[in-house]
Amino acid sequence: MKNTQATIRDLALKLNISISTVSRALRGAQDVNPETKKAVLEMAQQMNYEPNKVAQSLRIKKTNTIGIVVPEIAIHFFSSVISGIQHYTSRHGYSIMICQSLESFEIEKSNIQMLVSNRVDGLLISVSSETREYQHLERLMEKKIPMVLFDRVVDSLDVSKVVVDDHDGAFKAVDYLIKTGCKRIAYIGGALTLSISNQRMKGYLDALKTNNIPVQEELMVFCNEFHDEPIVATRQLLDLPELPDAIFCMNDPVAILTLQVLKQRKIAVPDEISVVGFTNEPVSRYIEPSITTVAQPAYQMGEAAARMFIEQVENPASFKPRMETLQTELIIRNSTRRIA
Amino acid sequence: MKNTQATIRDLALKLNISISTVSRALRGAQDVNPETKKAVLEMAQQMNYEPNKVAQSLRIKKTNTIGIVVPEIAIHFFSSVISGIQHYTSRHGYSIMICQSLESFEIEKSNIQMLVSNRVDGLLISVSSETREYQHLERLMEKKIPMVLFDRVVDSLDVSKVVVDDHDGAFKAVDYLIKTGCKRIAYIGGALTLSISNQRMKGYLDALKTNNIPVQEELMVFCNEFHDEPIVATRQLLDLPELPDAIFCMNDPVAILTLQVLKQRKIAVPDEISVVGFTNEPVSRYIEPSITTVAQPAYQMGEAAARMFIEQVENPASFKPRMETLQTELIIRNSTRRIA
DNA sequence: AACCGCATTACAAACGGTTGCATGACGGTG
DNA sequence: CACCGTCATGCAACCGTTTGTAATGCGGTT
Structure with missing residues (x-):
């Protein structure tokens, strides 16, 4: 976030055209002269321009970021879920912001608050084991912030959930x-x-x-x-x-x-x-x-949660919360006897 | 990011005072009447106001977010490092945005680009095993974006590093x-x-x-x-x-x-x-x-990297890149013979 | 020559905050 | 009574984009 970063205005100045034209050129709008567009793109390349997502987010009111809250990232199950989430969401242009509650209700609340303050487009949450009140989640629902609970879900809330059977x-x-x-x-x-x-x-x-x-x-x-x-x-x-x-x-x-x-x-x-x-x-x-x-299926759970989330943001009107249940598999090893 | 979120302007309107006063009150400025301040804080509470970090970031040119790039989050070593990073940075008011390169050079580059576009205040990176050119990192250095490499570092670059001996x-x-x-x-x-x-x-x-x-x-x-x-x-x-x-x-x-x-x-x-x-x-x-x-010491490596990073952002002028080396410990178990 | 339609471009207002500076009220001082 | 400093507040510019709307130029019609 240094002054070393070129802005759309710098490009406009250099090319002696207006800011709006540059903006339209960069995003490939229809009504901009092919030559101007070309010039803009070249200049952008040359000046090493990177669009400022912060400004974009503010303007379009969408951050393309999704917040994740898990009890602990270093637990293999959760990091696998996160992998699944990331795999799916990254292909849809979303970044992820991760928080750990460390099984603390208070931390969970402040995590969520922080993510909301950062205006994430939605939240994927696995609640802490300490959590037994849900106003913090209900507030999200009131604010109509898309949310998907996974694994550690809350039965009483009418939100999207992904669980294992x-x-x-x-x-x-x-x-x-x-x-x-x-x-x-x-x-x-x-x-x-x-x-x-x-x-x-x-x-x-x-x-x-x-x-x-x-x-x-x-x-x-x-x-x-x-x-x-x-x-x-x-x-x-x-x-x-x-x-x-x-x-x-x-x-x-x-x-x-x-x-x-x-x-x-x-x-x-x-x-x-x-x-x-x-x-x-x-x-x-x-x-x-x-x-x-x-x-x-941890990874699949992440993908499923991500999928539901994307559906929800892309289609907020028609979307109805639902619960998806993934199947488990019994893996037989040596801590049990064999069937006679 | 819905219209349901109250803004500073909504507060001002409700209280019939100016936006700037509200802003000052919220951040506990010195020259605002204690009573006004109290009124503002109460109203904020009541309207469930959450400051918009996106707008803040744009204005103050700092996102209080730090970008992390690791080969794979589901590898215990890396998720432990991330835990360490988060433990340290969260207490300093930073959020983290995590990307996985999945050991791909191309993904690593696009990860970094995305993080830069999101204007993270800096980057903590462990390079992919495929990475053998470093222009993408050099560009960060040119742009003076604070960066700390950890574990998988690049010897030839003059940046901060945390490694294990x-x-x-x-x-x-x-x-x-x-x-x-x-x-x-x-x-x-x-x-x-x-x-x-x-x-x-x-x-x-x-x-x-x-x-x-x-x-x-x-x-x-x-x-x-x-x-x-x-x-x-x-x-x-x-x-x-x-x-x-x-x-x-x-x-x-x-x-x-x-x-x-x-x-x-x-x-x-x-x-x-x-x-x-x-x-x-x-x-x-x-x-x-x-x-x-x-x-x-994975967790400690995360903490060390985070510490160096914070030092660097809080003190960009005097900071000199340095390398921190953590010690290992030989853990003797049963896959080796005993000393005679 | 006046007019029209079209393609292209510029202007300006947002988005939600922060902040330097101006303003106004007020009590104290010479 | 004019002046001044202090405290509290308001105004307006700015951060870097997007986008609706207005302006411009130009070739073709009538």
């Missing part, structure tokens, strides 16, 4: 565990305020029900964060009078911690206890034992 | 291998156009030299990408008349591929061949065997 993913995982002969299947989940936690738990419960296995309250534990609590949770399960024969973890990081505790206690996986994760983080493939997990 | 890291790794008794140590590296490849190779060579081990050309192979070529490279090494007793890989992904080939060929690690990686990706800790690797 968490219920089905969990169901498939637990159903598989049962087919391998497991009967006492435990569940380590997240706070039920998060829709995904809820869905995964329901999938777990439904799989039990479908297979006529009674639900045991003692086999269900919940964590608010996924660094320390899962360790406590696992120990709690292992201290039960009767051991579980499988543990379904709500995501891979939890599964990894669970495996560590099992290793410490010298419990054989999968012979004594099977473990299943969720997400298919790259690690889960390489860890010993490799983890059976429910793969989420 | 690749030479030392490689040296420590190879030296350790030698201390564990290895004598025929192979190296799988990247294209020497990348400064980091170069430095790591030199570290390898110097470690051999220091320990009076002759360099064998046949033990050094180079890859242009890290998905398929490392597999070929490893096989090539294993087909030598005399097997190596260690392989030093230029990064963890290569090490993982190497381990796979070794597993296929049923060669015991580390008993027959030791393997060392570089970067300390999270996977390398969990894979079997866990990989001895040279840890790079």
